[in-house]
Amino acid sequence: MTARSRASRLGLVLAGAALALAACGPDQSMLSPMGANASRAAGLWWLMFWIGVVVWVLVTAATLYALVRRRRDRHDPLTARRWENAPLVWGGIVLPSVVLVLLTGVSIDAMRHRDHPDASQATVVQVIGHQWWWEVRYPERDVVTANEVHVPAGRPVRLELTTADVIHSFWVPALAGKIDLVPGRSNTLSINTDRPGVYEGRCAEFCGLQHAKMRFRVVVEPESSFQDWLAAQGTSAAEPADDLAARGRQVFLSASCVYCHTIRGTAAVGSVGPDLTHLASRDTLAAGIMPNTKGHLGGWIVDPQQVKPGARMPSSDLPPDDLQALLAYLGSLA
Numbered sequence: 001m002t003a004r005s006r007a008s009r010l011g012l013v014l015a016g017a018a019l020a021l022a023a024c025g026p027d028q029s030m031l032s033p034m035g036a037n038a039s040r041a042a043g044l045w046w047l048m049f050w051i052g053v054v055v056w057v058l059v060t061a062a063t064l065y066a067l068v069r070r071r072r073d074r075h076d077p078l079t080a081r082r083w084e085n086a087p088l089v090w091g092g093i094v095l096p097s098v099v100l101v102l103l104t105g106v107s108i109d110a111m112r113h114r115d116h117p118d119a120s121q122a123t124v125v126q127v128i129g130h131q132w133w134w135e136v137r138y139p140e141r142d143v144v145t146a147n148e149v150h151v152p153a154g155r156p157v158r159l160e161l162t163t164a165d166v167i168h169s170f171w172v173p174a175l176a177g178k179i180d181l182v183p184g185r186s187n188t189l190s191i192n193t194d195r196p197g198v199y200e201g202r203c204a205e206f207c208g209l210q211h212a213k214m215r216f217r218v219v220v221e222p223e224s225s226f227q228d229w230l231a232a233q234g235t236s237a238a239e240p241a242d243d244l245a246a247r248g249r250q251v252f253l254s255a256s257c258v259y260c261h262t263i264r265g266t267a268a269v270g271s272v273g274p275d276l277t278h279l280a281s282r283d284t285l286a287a288g289i290m291p292n293t294k295g296h297l298g299g300w301i302v303d304p305q306q307v308k309p310g311a312r313m314p315s316s317d318l319p320p321d322d323l324q325a326l327l328a329y330l331g332s333l334a
Helices: 003-022 036-072 077-112 223-233 243-254 294-302 320-331
Strands: 123-130 133-138 143-146 148-152 157-163 168-171 179-181 187-191 197-203 215-221
Touching: 036 077, 123 148, 123 168, 123 179, 133 148, 143 148, 143 223, 148 157, 148 223, 157 168, 157 179, 179 187, 215 223, 243 320, 294 320
Parallel strands: 123 157, 148 215
Antiparallel strands: 123 133, 133 143, 157 187, 168 179, 168 197, 197 215
C-alpha cells in the first residue's frame, strides 16, 4: 500500500468519525449539552468513547506484539503456547470484565442522580404523541398547543409523556436523554436549563411511515416571556379583524376542518388534529417540517399527502377564493 493510498484511507476514516460525532447536526447534538441531565449523558458518552479508544489501542498493540513475538518464538512451540495464553486471559476476560463493571456502575450512578422534580416544584407540561405530531398541554393554565414546548429558563420542568396510539420516543439531545411514550403508561422527564434558546427535538422510536417527519421544538425563554406567552395562549381565538378573515372563519366552520380541529371560542371542538387556536404564533407547520408561512400553509391545506404521505389530514378541494379567505383567518390566529 502506497503512502498516498494510506493517507486517503485515513482521511476517509477521519471524515466518517467527524460525521458520527456530529450526530444529528449542530442543532441536535447531544455533545453540546445545555441542561443538567444532558450534561450527565454527554459525560457518560465521552467516558465510553475514551475507554473504547484505550481498549482499541491496547488490543491493536497486543495483536501487533503477538505477531512479532510469534515469529521470534517459532523455534520453541512450548514457549509460544505459554505466552499466547496470557493475552487471552487478560485481554479476553479480565479487561472486558473490568470495563463492563466500571461502565455499569457509572451508568447506574448517572441514572440515580438525574433530576426528578415533583409536580409541586416544577412547571408541569403534558406531551402526547400522535402519528405524526405532538400535542402539548399546560394543565395548570388549561393551555393546549402543538409541536412547540415552551418552558421557563432557570426553573425545573416536569414533562409527563403519554401516547395516543403507538410507541413514540421524546428526545431533545441538547437538554435531556430520550424516553419512550408507551401506550397505557405515563413516563416523566425533567428539563432544567438557564440558557434561553430554541432546541430541536424529534421522535427517536420508529412509529410509522412519517416517523422521520415527527419533529418539535423546545423554546426556553426568560420567566417573564414565558408567563406572557402562557397568558396569551390561554385566551380564546381573536375575532376576525376584517371581512376576508370573517369569511375565512365561516369557511373553516362549514368545511371538514371543524371535525378534526379545535379553535377555542368557536364551534370547532375536534380532537383528531392539533389545536389551531393560536396557529399563527407557531414557527413551523406539520410537526416542524416547514416554516409557518401563508404559502406553506396553503399547500398543506390543499394537499397534505404531497408533503407528508400517510398523514391523517385529507386533501381539500376548496375554491381559490375560499382558500384565500381561510388562510387570512388562520393567519390572524396569533
